[in-house]
Amino acid sequence: MTGWSLMIHGGAGQLHRDTLSPEQSAGARAGLDASLDAGAAILGEGGTALDAVEAAVRVLEDDPHFNAGRGAVLGYEGAVSLDAAIMDGRDRSGGAVAGVATTRNPVSLARAVMAATPHVLLSGAGADQFAREQGVPQAGADWFATPERLRQHAELRARGDGWFDAEMKYGTVGAVACDAAGNVAAATSTGGVMGKRWGRIGDTPVLGAGTYADNRACAVSATGSGEYFIRACVAHEIAARLRLGGASLGSAIADTLADVRALGGTGGVIVATPAGAAEWAFITPGMFRARTDASGHREVAIFGDE
Numbered sequence: 224m225t226g227w228s229l230m231i232h233g234g235a236g237q238l239h240r241d242t243l244s245p246e247q248s249a250g251a252r253a254g255l256d257a258s259l260d261a262g263a264a265i266l267g268e269g270g271t272a273l274d275a276v277e278a279a280v281r282v283l284e285d286d287p288h289f290n291a292g293r294g295a296v297l298g299y300e301g302a303v304s305l306d307a308a309i310m311d312g313r314d315r316s317g318g319a320v321a322g323v324a325t326t327r328n329p330v331s332l333a334r335a336v337m338a339a340t341p342h343v344l345l346s347g348a349g350a351d352q353f354a355r356e357q358g359v360p361q362a363g364a365d366w367f368a369t370p371e372r373l374r375q376h377a378e379l380r381a382r383g384d385g386w387f388d389a390e391m392k393y394g395t396v397g398a399v400a401c402d403a404a405g406n407v408a409a410a411t412s413t414g415g416v417m418g419k420r421w422g423r424i425g426d427t428p429v430l431g432a433g434t435y436a437d438n439r440a441c442a443v444s445a446t447g448s449g450e451y452f453i454r455a456c457v458a459h460e461i462a463a464r465l466r467l468g469g470a471s472l473g474s475a476i477a478d479t480l481a482d483v484r485a486l487g488g489t490g491g492v493i494v495a496t497p498a499g500a501a502e503w504a505f506i507t508p509g510m511f512r513a514r515t516d517a518s519g520h521r522e523v524a525i526f527g528d529e
């Protein structure tokens with residue numbers, strides 16, 4: 224037995240005190256709090272890390288302050304295209320979806336892929352079809368597309384350069400946990416990059432890139448410029464440095480993010496180990512993030528200096 228721990232993120236990026244309004248900041252903090260509550264309620268009652276990360280991410284998907292589920296960014300043509308993954312460190316079983324458009328909580332669809340198919344990753348209309356067959360709740364475009372995202376999308380299109388949000392301002396959400404039995408799990412969900420097209424998919428649903436869990440090492444959920452996180456195999460790289468390289472948790476994370484930076488990428492990670500340790504790190508000005516554990520310690524933060 225070990226003490227449980229839970230860590231969540233709501234995306235890393237250009238988060239500065241003078242650009243995030245007090246209302247946005249307070250709304251995001253409330254969302255992070257609610258997500259922690261959902262996951263901690265499960266872990267505190269002896270539930271599994273897998274259930275906790277799914278529950279925590281579902282809350283963030285339903286919260287329009289974050290780029291996942293409701294409030295996801297819009298692709299170039301103005302529609303959402305959602306990616307998510309979940310992974311269980313006990314046996315490295317995992318499920319993921321990419322490019323879904325009608326499923327309200329993509330993380331729960333990812334879990335259904337893991338639990339009810341022989342597959343790991345489903346995409347597009349087929350994944351939404353599978354969701355309907357499994358009774359996973361659906362939602363219309365008006366659920367996902369908030370007025371603020373419509374405004375940001377119109378602004379991007381008005382620039383007229385035919386490209387996506389290269390600054391990748393809008394993040395991703397995720398959770399990692401270690402339960403009282405010492406099992407770890409990770410879940411991540413995102414709308415990806417504002418203005419994306421051609422079926423672009425980032426690191427979130429790619430196991431080993433944006434999401435990974437292995438009881439022999441750790442659970443990882445990433446946020447950032449997905450192309451670089453895929454190229455650096457970030458989540459698996461951190462796990463491998465721990466398991467095979469004998470690195471400390473801090474240096475495994477720091478060295479992996481340094482590699483992302485060297486490639487030209489940016490972002491952050493949250494990591495939980497089977498011993499109950501948890502750490503976050505980011506190479507951006509801020510990251511929406513929060514943590515709690517069996518001792519009752521609780522922390523919610525956004526900016527780099529808090």
Ligand code: GLY
Nearest residue numbers: 415425447448449
């Ligand atoms: N990190 C999320 C994405 O690049 O899609």
